[in-house]
Amino acid sequence: MSRIPLPYNPKVLDLFRNPKNLGKMEDATVIAVAGNPLCGDMITFYLKISNQDVIEKASFESYGCAANIATSSIVTEMIKGMKLEDAWKISWKSVTEAVGGLPSIKFHCGILAVGALKRAIRKYYKNKDVSPEWLEEELSFEEKQALEEEELAKMISKRLKTEEEK
Amino acid sequence: MVENVKELLKAHEGLKREVYLDIENSSIVPKEVIDAMLPYYYKRAYGNPTLTHKPGWEAFETIMESKQKIAKFLGCKTLEEVNFTPGETEANNLALMGTAFAMKDKGKKIVISEIEPISVLHVTEMLQKYGFNTTKIPVDSEGFTNLEKLSEAVDKETILVSLSAVNSEIGTVQPVKEALNIVKDKNSETLFHSDASDTYGKTAFNLQDLTVDLATVSSYKILGPRGIGALYVKEGVNVEKILEGQIGTQKLWPGVENTPLIVGFAKASELAFRNFEKNVNCMLRLRDKLIDGIIESISDVRLNGPKGDKRAPDNVNISFLRCEGEALTIELSLNGVYVSSGSACTRRILQPSHVLVAIGRKYDEAHGSILMKVTRYHTDEDINYVLEVIPNAVKRIRGITGSTGVE
Numbered sequence A: 001m002s003r004i005p006l007p008y009n010p011k012v013l014d015l016f017r018n019p020k021n022l023g024k025m026e027d028a029t030v031i032a033v034a035g036n037p038l039c040g041d042m043i044t045f046y047l048k049i050s051n052q053d054v055i056e057k058a059s060f061e062s063y064g065c066a067a068n069i070a071t072s073s074i075v076t077e078m079i080k081g082m083k084l085e086d087a088w089k090i091s092w093k094s095v096t097e098a099v100g101g102l103p104s105i106k107f108h109c110g111i112l113a114v115g116a117l118k119r120a121i122r123k124y125y126k127n128k129d130v131s132p133e134w135l136e137e138e139l140s141f142e143e144k145q146a147l148e149e150e151e152l153a154k155m156i157s158k159r160l161k162t163e164e165e166k
Numbered sequence B: 001m002v003e004n005v006k007e008l009l010k011a012h013e014g015l016k017r018e019v020y021l022d023i024e025n026s027s028i029v030p031k032e033v034i035d036a037m038l039p040y041y042y043k044r045a046y047g048n049p050t051l052t053h054k055p056g057w058e059a060f061e062t063i064m065e066s067k068q069k070i071a072k073f074l075g076c077k078t079l080e081e082v083n084f085t086p087g088e089t090e091a092n093n094l095a096l097m098g099t100a101f102a103m104k105d106k107g108k109k110i111v112i113s114e115i116e117p118i119s120v121l122h123v124t125e126m127l128q129k130y131g132f133n134t135t136k137i138p139v140d141s142e143g144f145t146n147l148e149k150l151s152e153a154v155d156k157e158t159i160l161v162s163l164s165a166v167n168s169e170i171g172t173v174q175p176v177k178e179a180l181n182i183v184k185d186k187n188s189e190t191l192f193h194s195d196a197s198d199t200y201g202k203t204a205f206n207l208q209d210l211t212v213d214l215a216t217v218s219s220y221k222i223l224g225p226r227g228i229g230a231l232y233v234k235e236g237v238n239v240e241k242i243l244e245g246q247i248g249t250q251k252l253w254p255g256v257e258n259t260p261l262i263v264g265f266a267k268a269s270e271l272a273f274r275n276f277e278k279n280v281n282c283m284l285r286l287r288d289k290l291i292d293g294i295i296e297s298i299s300d301v302r303l304n305g306p307k308g309d310k311r312a313p314d315n316v317n318i319s320f321l322r323c324e325g326e327a328l329t330i331e332l333s334l335n336g337v338y339v340s341s342g343s344a345c346t347r348r349i350l351q352p353s354h355v356l357v358a359i360g361r362k363y364d365e366a367h368g369s370i371l372m373k374v375t376r377y378h379t380d381e382d383i384n385y386v387l388e389v390i391p392n393a394v395k396r397i398r399g400i401t402g403s404t405g406v407e
Helices: A010-017 A066-079 A092-098 A104-128 A141-165 B002-010 B031-037 B054-074 B088-103 B118-128 B147-153 B176-186 B259-273 B276-297 B325-334 B354-358 B363-367 B380-401
Strands: A030-036 A041-049 A055-063 B082-085 B109-113 B133-137 B158-162 B191-195 B214-218 B229-233 B301-303 B315-320 B343-345 B350-352 B369-373
Touching: A010 A066, A010 B002, A010 B325, A030 A104, A030 A141, A041 A066, A041 A104, A055 A066, A055 B380, A066 A092, A066 A104, A066 B325, A092 A104, A104 A141, A141 B363, B031 B259, B054 B082, B054 B214, B054 B259, B082 B088, B088 B118, B088 B158, B088 B191, B088 B214, B088 B229, B109 B118, B118 B133, B133 B147, B147 B176, B158 B176, B176 B191, B259 B276, B276 B301, B276 B315, B276 B380, B315 B380, B325 B369, B325 B380, B350 B354, B350 B363, B354 B363, B363 B369
Parallel strands: B109 B133, B109 B158, B158 B191, B191 B214
Antiparallel strands: A030 A041, A041 A055, B082 B229, B214 B229, B301 B315, B315 B369, B343 B350
16 A cells, blocks of 8 residues: 555646535435545535426535545536436446546545435435336445445444443 | 646645645755755765775764764763664664564563554554554543553563654643653563654653653654654663664664765754754744634634643644545645645545544544644744635635535
8 A cells, every 4th residue: 555645637626626516505306415424525416306307407515525526516517407317327437537537546436426416316216206217226336335435434433432432 | 647746736836825834744954954964965974884984984973973963962871872764664663673572582562552653553563463462551632641541551561661752643742751650660671662753852852851761753853854763772772673784883773874864863953952942932832823823713623632831832733623634735735835634545434543533533523634833944924824824725625515414
C-alpha cells in the first residue's frame, strides 16, 4: 500500500469548485440517500419525476470528498431529461468516465452515487406501487455496494458503543 | 497522473498569500539552515567519516561537532548516546525492535499508550508475530495517559514502556516524569522510551531532568532538513541494531553518515534554542489566536486535545462538524492555506486517526478534523489571513453537505 496525493483531474476539480445542481429540492418526487457519515461519504439525491417517468430535475447534497461531490454532481447532470428506464442503465463506470477518471481509491465514490440514483428509482416505483419489467428485483451492483458500506458503518458504531460501555 | 497534478497546481495561481501550517507532515527549511548545510555537499567534509583522508577526517570532525551541539541541547552525558537515523520513523523502529531483540530473554511484554505514533504502534503489531505482546494504556478525553492503568500494566515481564512526551496530533503534553517514576517503581529493569519529536525545541525537555532510557528526536519537526533524526540511548542501555551493513562511526545505524543533513539538524537545533523563550511565546500567542479565532467565528467546532499549558505551543487541532476533512483541505489549499486532515482514505471507508478515536471522538467528528502547527516564522498577518479563509471554506463545504447525514 502506498499513498499518492490524489491527482484529481481538472473536471473533478471544476465540479468540486462549482458543483452543478447542488442543494435541497423542495418539490422533489423522490429523495434517496446512500452511505453514512461514519464512512466519510454520504449522498442525498432529489429527483423531480414527471407522470411519464422522465426525470425533470435532479439535485444533490453530499458529505464527502472532492470525488464524492464531483460524481454526485455529474450524475444529476447525466440524468436530467432521461427516462427512468434509461437512467437505470447508468453504471458507476460510465460515471467515472464522465468525470474524466478517478484515482482507484476513489472508485467507491462513483459507485455510491449510482447506488443512490438506483435507490431513488426503485423507491419511486415502490411508492407508485408499480413494477416495470426492466426493474430487476435483485439489487444492482451499486446498490449492494452502498448497502455493504452502510453495514460497515453500523458495525463501527456498534463497536464504538460497546467500547464506550466498557 | 502528473498532468492532473500540474492542472491542480495551476488552479492555485494568483493566490494573494500562502500560509503553510502542515509542519506535522513536512516543514519549510529556513534559509539559514540551508546555508549552513551547503558547503558540506561540495566544499569540505564531503568524505566518508570512517576513512583515512582529509575529507574523511573533516567529515568526522563535523559530525562530532554537530553531535556535540545536539547532545548539549538534549542533556546527554556522552556523545555515544546520540545515534543519528534517517528520521523519527527509523528511530522509533530502532528503539522498539532494538530493545525487544536485546531483552527477549527477560520478558515479552511492551506497554504503550493508545495514542502513540504509527511508527511505534505498527512496530508493536509487527513484534507480536515474534512472540512479543503489547498492552495499550487508555487515555482520557484530552489525551492524557491513565497512570493508574499504566501502573497496573507494568509487571516483571515488561521489558519496555513507550510513551511520547507530546502527542504530535493533538498536542497533549504527557506526564512523562510521573510515568517514568511509576514504571521504574514497578520494575527497575523495564526500559522507558519516549518519542520526543514534538517536544525537542518546543517545550522544556532535558534528559538530565527526565531520565528516560531512550528518546527519539526529529530534525524536520524543528524546521531542520528531512531525512535525519536521532535516537538517544542512555549509556549502559543495551539495544541491538536492526539493520545490517557497512558500519560507520555509529554502532546502532550502519551506512555512510549524511554530513550535510547532520549539520542542518544541529543548525536547526541552535535556531530553536537560541531565544528559546521568545520562540515559544511567539508560537503560544499565534496558537491561541488561531484556536480562539476559529472557535469564535465558526459554530459546531471541537478543539481536540487540552487547552493552555498542557498543550504543545505549536499545536492546533480542530474538528469541524458536517465538514469532510479531505474536501476542506482542498478548499483551503485553493485559498493558499495548507493543512492536513485527521482521516485518510485508505480503503473504501475513510480511516479516522487512531488518536482521535482514542480520545472518544466519533468517526464523523474525526473525519472533519484539521491539524495545523504554527512556527516562530509565522506572523500575525499569516494567522489573520488563515482566520479569514477558514470560515468561508467551512461555510462552502457545509453548504455542499446540506442536510445530508444530519439526524
